[in-house]
Amino acid sequence: MEQNPGMRKILIISPHFPPSNLAGVHRARLFAHHLPAFGWQPIILTVHEKYYEEKLDWNLVKLLPSHLQIEKVRAIPVKPLRIVGDIGIRGFVPMLQKAIQLIRKEHIDFLYIPIPSNYAALIGRLAHEFTGIPYGIDYMDPWIYRPSHSLRWFSKAWFSLRLAHVLEPIAVKKAALITGVALGYYEGVIRRNPHLQKNCVLAAMPLGGEQDDHECIGTLHSRPYLFHKREDKFQLVYAGVMWPPAFQPLERVCAGIAHDESIRRQIEIHFIGTGKTPDDPQGYQIRPIAEKWGLWQQCVFEYPARIPYLDVLVHLQAADGIFILGGTEPHYTPSKVYQAILSKKPILAVLHQASTAVQVIRESGAGIVLGFNGEAGLTQIEQQFASSCADFLAFARQFNPNQVNRTVFERYSAREVTRQLALALEEVFRRKT
Structure with a gap:
């Protein structure tokens, strides 16, 4: 995509992206579709589809903007031996390396990470430490949640939740923007990390329909x-x-x-x-x-x-x-x-x-x-x-x-939701000046 001199650049890290058929891919897809109308040129950083476990849906690729820049990286494969399944872990190091490279080469203005995968949120903090890039995290689901039942000690879910209590504060500490599909998805984050209330922009943006x-x-x-x-x-x-x-x-x-x-x-x-x-x-x-x-x-x-x-x-x-x-x-x-x-x-x-x-x-x-x-x-x-x-x-x-x-x-259309994101981004840069 040719750079419009009047546009800022936003790097969106979405470990799953079309042709992945997971529901979460539509958040990044629709943002990428509508952001140019609000002065932002999106670049997508994702894991190559050959590392996905789910069935692929190539019809989804037909819904992508024709000139969208998509950067794909490798990941730890799940075959012949599946050591770990989460794509955010399997692709973490390659995505971090590529993100830093793109930030410097493409002169990225903002780094944005919809989660899950929750572990990808740590890329924002690390990329910020290496490059100074402002970053934001978008909660499509809470990272730390209240279980609907007692978790068995030392089970996978038990370990994941306890690890979340350690990693989330690290990921959000220097965030310039925290968003979510509703206030309830990230209000716990703000309660646990009260400095965010004054140090970063907060915005609730529902999942948009197209x-x-x-x-x-x-x-x-x-x-x-x-x-x-x-x-x-x-x-x-x-x-x-x-x-x-x-x-x-x-x-x-x-x-x-x-x-x-x-x-x-x-x-x-x-x-x-x-x-x-x-x-x-x-x-x-x-x-x-x-x-x-x-x-x-x-x-x-x-x-x-x-x-x-x-x-x-x-x-x-x-x-x-x-x-x-x-x-x-x-x-x-x-x-x-x-x-x-x-x-x-x-x-x-x-x-x-x-x-x-x-x-x-x-x-x-x-x-x-x-x-x-x-x-x-x-x-x-x-x-x-x-x-x-x-x-x-x-x-x-x-x-x-x-x-x-x-x-x-009207406020649930993908275009309007993206407009809300653009306004939040404008507020981030207004606060920096």
């Missing part, structure tokens, strides 16, 4: 293949990972369905890409709960393996509605809600009542929400889900996507 992605589907001529249209069933789709705080609400949803024969006869919920790992077709997490309540393959279905991103959008468009499930923690952002709006489908949501998505759905007229008050409100889900579902089916019969108040969602 209209162009949905329009691209038509050029691929793809059809849904996980389920087929049924006239006697209202088919809902939940697409994406299941995070631990959502399992208790899911249990109550299944209990509510099991206790109402009418709802069981009318709906199907298809869970896509909800498995324990991205590529394991047998990594069921929804199925055991559905079987417990006698719903499996009657009205609850699960396809554990992650499917290509554009195929997900095809299935969203083929569905009658979108099912959104939050957790006992309120930190659920409306990114999936925006994807549902772009798919022009009505939404049935079960969310913590403190989630910002609740107000967004209700104000926009995009769907029906059953709000609950964390763990204390789980019984409420079981008692009220059937009636909420009946209300939703009545709502869906008269749903007109053109009547949804889309202005409510």
Whole structure:
């Protein structure tokens, strides 16, 4: 890409990047797409796809800007012997070396690292020590989190969490910018490192939806293949990972369905890409709960393996509605809600009542929400889900996507989210002068 004299340069370290099919790649992809409109020339630093463990999705590469500069490095392979899996560890040294080289050669103005992989955040601190580059860390998930259950001593998760308590303060100590998909994703970081409150810029930027992605589907001529249209069933789709705080609400949803024969006869919920790992077709997490309540393959279905991103959008468009499930923690952002709006489908949501998505759905007229008050409100889900579902089916019969108040969602577009990032970057440099 030719340098525009009026543009600053930003190096984005994203160890996974298209053709990786992991959900996290879209954060860096969409930033790279829209940053030039706000005066920033992006350069992507990633690990070469031959070192990825997940299946590759080459259609994602078609969504990248044609002139985007992408730098790829090697990593420790996982075959024939898998010593470590995390791409941020396997590619850490090559990414650090390449980052320092690019900072000096390309005269990079800012270094930005979306996490996970969490370990890649340390590259920002080290690159700053070597070159003086200002850097920022973007939290797509909390690095340090409250486990949903007691961790077994000396287990992998136990070690990872304790290591996080050591490494995160090192990574963020000299950060000039801390961002996240919602305040709840990084407020713990600020609480544990209070100097950041005055020493760096803070910004919450939700995951953005991209209209162009949905329009691209038509050029691929793809059809849904996980389920087929049924006239006697209202088919809902939940697409994406299941995070631990959502399992208790899911249990109550299944209990509510099991206790109402009418709802069981009318709906199907298809869970896509909800498995324990991205590529394991047998990594069921929804199925055991559905079987417990006698719903499996009657009205609850699960396809554990992650499917290509554009195929997900095809299935969203083929569905009658979108099912959104939050957790006992309120930190659920409306990114999936925006994807549902772009798919022009009505939404049935079960969310913590403190989630910002609740107000967004209700104000926009995009769907029906059953709000609950964390763990204390789980019984409420079981008692009220059937009636909420009946209300939703009545709502869906008269749903007109053109009547949804889309202005409510404007701040969740990828372009607007990137504009928020650009404003935060401007504030970083304003403080430096």
